[in-house]
Amino acid sequence: MKFLTMDSSSRKLIICAVNKNSKVGIFLDNAGKHGKLLAPAIKNMLEFIELDIKDLDFIGCGAGPGSLTGLRVGISTVKGLSIPWKKQIAIFNSLDIVSRASGAEGKHVVLRKGRKGYFYWQKYCGFNRIGDTNFSSIDDLHRFLEKELTLIFENEKDASSFEEYRCIISPEPTFEVITKITTNSYYNNKLVHALELKPLYMQKSIAEINWEKKHGD
Amino acid sequence: MKFLTMDSSSRKLIICAVNKNSKVGIFLDNAGKHGKLLAPAIKNMLEFIELDIKDLDFIGCGAGPGSLTGLRVGISTVKGLSIPWKKQIAIFNSLDIVSRASGAEGKHVVLRKGRKGYFYWQKYCGFNRIGDTNFSSIDDLHRFLEKELTLIFENEKDASSFEEYRCIISPEPTFEVITKITTNSYYNNKLVHALELKPLYMQKSIAEINWEKKHGD
Structure with a gap:
């Protein structure tokens, strides 16, 4: 199988390319703007593994929730790569990466910081998502x-508002994690055409909030 | 802290660069010759993270045991980078990566395939190496x-000769693992000058074996 997959929904940009038995992954943590780094990183990786976009079976893409700008950059890049070659997209929930990397086996909730005082969150039982992805205030x-739920966070600071719960800080994800999630999405027929690809936005952008303040809903 | 670290002792080439709070890692699994990929991968990574060799605090380097050619390529590259700027090298045992990635907490042994019927091996208690690194036949x-020891392998196939033991297949290492091992080596004053840098060879190369067959020991 030959595919490229990536998640740009957090400050941890993770990209992986698989060419049959070979794999190359790049991980950029807090390294700079995704808009500047994503395209050259993909270019380098495909060269390393001697893979051409036209030969891919599909492209994987984390759809969020998370950073609005990160998701816009990632999804636009995936669209740009896939449309000329009519490659289908295997989309996945970006919080699945945090859940899998944590190794949590029972019922747990992944929480990702949104704007101040708010979190994106998703319930899981093992590898399975329970219900929808949500966006709620800490209260x-x-x-x-x-x-009795185990809460999974991406860093220590985010967990500090939830001291009465059992909190786990998820370790850095491996490329094994992102490739497993991507191939699961592929086999479960979660494939969409690039034009149908939409980020999972849960919170309004600051621009939208400011617009509404000024003009009403 | 600013450093570059890498391990080239197996088919999994792992390289990581840290620039204060930013990190970039590249992982190449079975992707091609290290001799071709290592130098351009380092160049790209340092560019992504806006880091210059001359500004590094030190360079980390896995010294083996493992692939003879992989180690020669890796260690030569590290020497080439460090000598012009007089950067010291934080060396570490490459099997520490497998041990840490496995998450094994008690007494365990990491085994890495050498030539046919032989394994490199190292005992651990938690994160601590017990005794020397060895090279022995399966018998x-x-x-x-x-x-009662837990045996840690890098893949399923290697474990098949040890069915009467509790065997664990170590997951892919994260960049967190290699940076932790490298900084531990740095803080424990395992720094050496590039000219003192030597790979941990435990087995004779085929060329040596053939020479001895022809000419005697």
Whole structure:
């Protein structure tokens, strides 16, 4: 199987290319703007592994939730690569990466920081998502989430508002994690045409909030 | 802290560069000759993270045991980078990566395939190496290794000769793992000058074996 997959929904940009039995992955943590780094990183990786976009079976793409700008950059890049060669996209929920990397096996919730005082969150049982992805304030989360749930965060600081829960800080994801999630999406027929590809936005952008303040909803 | 670190002792080439709070890592699994890929991969990574060899605090280097050619390529590259700028090298045992990635906490042994019927091996208790790194035949290993030890392998196939033990296949290492091992080596004053840098060879190369066959020891 030959594919390229990536997630640009957080400050951790993760890209992986698989060419049959060979694999190359690049991981950029807090390294600079995704808009500047994503395209050259993909170019280098495909050269390293001697892979051509036209030969890919499909392209994987994390659809969020997470950084609005990160998702716009990632999804636009994937669209740009796939449309000329009519490559289908295997989309996946970006929080699946955090859940899998954590190794949590029972019921757990992945929480990712949104704007101040708000978190994106998703319930899991093992590898399976339970219900929809949500966006809630810390106060609401304390009301919604049962105390016996394990909460998974991406860093120590985010967990500090949830001291009465069992909190786990998820380790850095491996490329094994992102390739497993991508191939699962591929086999479960989550393939979409590039023009149908949309980021999973849960929060309004600051621009939208400012617009509404000025002009009403 | 600013450093570059790498391990080229197996088919999994792993390189990581840290520039204060930013990190970039590249992982090449079975992707081609290290001799062709290592130097351009380092160049790209340093560019991505806006890091210059002359500004590094030190360079990390896995010294083996493992692939003879891989180690020669890696160590020569590190020497080439460090000598002009007089950068010291933080060396580490390449099997530490497999041990750490496995998450094994008690007494365990990491085994890496050498030539046919032979393994490099190292005992650990938690993160600590117990005794020296060894190179033994499968028959000898069955005699040396107590049955209650957990054995860690890099792939399923290697474990098949040790069915009477509890075997774990170590997952892909994260860049967190290699940076932790490298900084531990740095803080424990395992720094050496590039000219002192030597690979940990445990087995004779085929060329040496053939020479001895022809000319005697």
